[in-house]
Amino acid sequence: MTSGEMPNGDFPLLIRHLMPTANRSTVAGEIVDASGLRFTYPQFAERVARLAGALTACGVKQGETVAVLDWDTHRYLECFYAIPVMGCVLMTVNVRLSRDQVRYTIDNSGATTVITHPDFLPLLTAGVPELRLQKIIVVGDAGDFEPPPDVEMAEYYAITEAAAPDFAYPDVDERSRATMFYTSGTTGNPKGVYYSHRQIFLHTLGVLATFGTAPAQGRFGADDVYMPITPLFHAHAWGFPYAATLLGAKQVYPGRYKADILLRLIEEESVTFSHCVASVLRMLLDELKVRPVDLSRMKMLIGGGALPGGLVRSALEHRIDIFSGYGMSEAFAIQTVNHLTATEAVAELDEQLRLRTRPGRPALLCDVRTVTPDLGETAVGEEGEIVFRSPWLTPGYWRNEEESQELWRGGWLHSGDIGKFGEDGALCITDRVKDVIKSGGEWISSLLLESLISQVEGVAESAVIATPDARWAERPMALVVPREGYDLEVEAIRTALTAAATAGVIPRYGVPEHIKLVDALEKTSVGKLDKKALRARYVEQVV
Known part of the structure; x- marks a missing residue:
């Protein structure tokens, strides 16, 4: 059936149907690339069509998987549409993984076809496993690549x-299946997650409904200028x-992320709207010292932590109107968004710090709960594992039935995070199931400690991990990266945490x-703290 044949008024929820509104000739928006290229939405539609036609002419058939390795360019956006709408599967490759991964x-x-920037050709050279590629489409000069x-x-x-x-x-x-990508994880090989046309269509509507109705801040609409600083892969x-x-x-x-180019x-x-992980925003704020920008x-x-x-x-x-969101790769990213209410948005600074660090309230169409090990819903203020519908x-991990069943245990998608809901309906994440610190039978929130440490002058980053303890079973260990140019003292951090304990923010233990x-x-590879690697590196120093 072709796109012109829809019997009985059927309107399938396909990715190509996410384009018509934007492709009206009256749309004033444009797509801009860091190279200086810019084009209108009607021109974008033509580019998508040309790519679909070019892949077909190269012998790519409906149902095949096409892998893409590129920086964040206009080409990637074209692949987001052209590959799924021609009936193929778009596989976005995490180029930050090791070559073997x-x-x-x-x-x-x-995948039997790869579209790649020349920078990533070395990742396709001989190795294990042997790739079953039939076509390599290179963006530009392949040099001496054989x-x-x-x-x-x-x-x-x-x-x-x-x-x-x-x-x-x-x-x-x-x-x-329309798209797939792989979670980086901290154990074993990356795991593939995948999404249908219908899921991407509904997610798009959910994002627009959630962000377009934000009560006081963080709105996203047609008048915004959008630039991703989260990799498209x-x-x-x-x-x-x-x-x-x-x-x-x-x-x-923006292409490859460089702080000066981003600013x-x-x-x-x-640009008025973007998203990234905390480490990228920190990079931008540091660059402001060299290149002041309003x-x-x-x-x-x-997001991402x-x-x-x-x-x-x-x-x-x-x-900057900064706010947080929460989700995971297995949940197509967004499950909760921390849009402030009108009252919260005018709170004093100290209260703003508390409010804006929350993961927020469930996005529209998202059922987010905290549950006990037997999947009973916890009460307000009571901790439990965060699960989604x-x-x-x-639907699961690609070609990994055992872990798919564990992911969907009891009919809920399990996050592996521990959290609780407040009286205001906002979610608070207290830890990862695998990262929780239980000292003397009492839980210690590593995330709260990290947040408190981050507020000490001279701190750039921090991570808190559990270390074995003969008396208490586990104790927290804080790893702190000083900000460049600061003579940070360990005692300053200890003093701040002790003051927080005295004020009742954290327990003394x-x-x-x-x-x-x-x-x-x-x-x-996506900028999250790798606590497994941190434990492997530092825990033995105190055992």
Whole structure:
């Protein structure tokens, strides 16, 4: 069936139906690339059609998986649409993984075609596993790269420019697999999660409904200028490229993340909405010392981990509308959003620090609960594991039935996080199931300790991990990265935590005996603290 045939008024929820509103000739928005290229939405529709046609001409057939390795460019946005709408599966490759992990994910996904920037060609060279590629499409000059035997090579711009500016998109099953990507994790090989056309369509509507109705701050609408600072390979940049395209909003794609380029684009293109992990925002704030830029128009959603209070303070000093969200790769990123109420938005600074670091309230269409080990719902204020149900959760891990069953134990998607809901309906995450610290039979929140430490002057980053203790079973250990140019003392951190204990913010047994200044903290490929690696490196020093 072609796109022009819809019997009985059927309207399947397909990714290609996220484009029509944005492709009206009256839409004023544009898509801008860091290279200086900019084009209108009707031109974007033509580019998507050309890419779909070019891939078809190269022999890519409906149902095949196409892997993409690229920086955050206009090309990636075109792939977001062209590959799924032609009935194929878009596999976004996490280029920050090791070479062996990259090869594992491509092999596990079943991809036979790769679209890649020349920077990532070395990841495709000989290794284990042997890739079963049939086609490599390179963006630009491949240099002296020699493809494996029997693998066809093509150049991206040559084949797309030669293709027609229209394409007869098929009406595929809305429940068919449209996209997939791999979670980096901290144990074993990365795990593949996947989503249907229907799920991406509904997630897009959920994002727009949630962010378009924000009561006091953090809104996202057609008048915003959007620039992702979350890699497009990671959870599809939390779904915002689809939402921005449906709105016809101006979009800016920064390429490879460099602080000076990001700030230049924010200033020159009048960017108003973005999202990233805490470490990237910290990088931008540090760059402001070299390149001052007015960020007072910026709305910045932070995810991928806890939002430290110290970072909130710094952002608010620059008048950034900073707020947090919560989800996971298996939940297509967004499950809760911390939009403040009108009353909360005018609270005093100290209260703002507390309010803005919360994960927030469930997004529209999301059922988020905290439960006991037997899946009984906990009471308000009582801790439990956070579980999800919503229209866009992954059905499981690709080709991994055992872990899929564990992920969906009892009919709920398990986050592995511990949290509780307050009387105001907002979620508070207290720890990871695997990262909790239980000392003398009492729980200690590593996330709360990290947030308190982040507010000490001179602290850049911190991580709190559990160390074995003969008397108390476990004790917290704080690892702290000093901010450049500060002569940070361990005693200053201990004094701040002791004061917090005296004020009743944390229990007295929550003050760590072990506080260590370090040069850097190990992170996963998407910028999250890798506490497994940190424990492996530092715990033996105090045992």
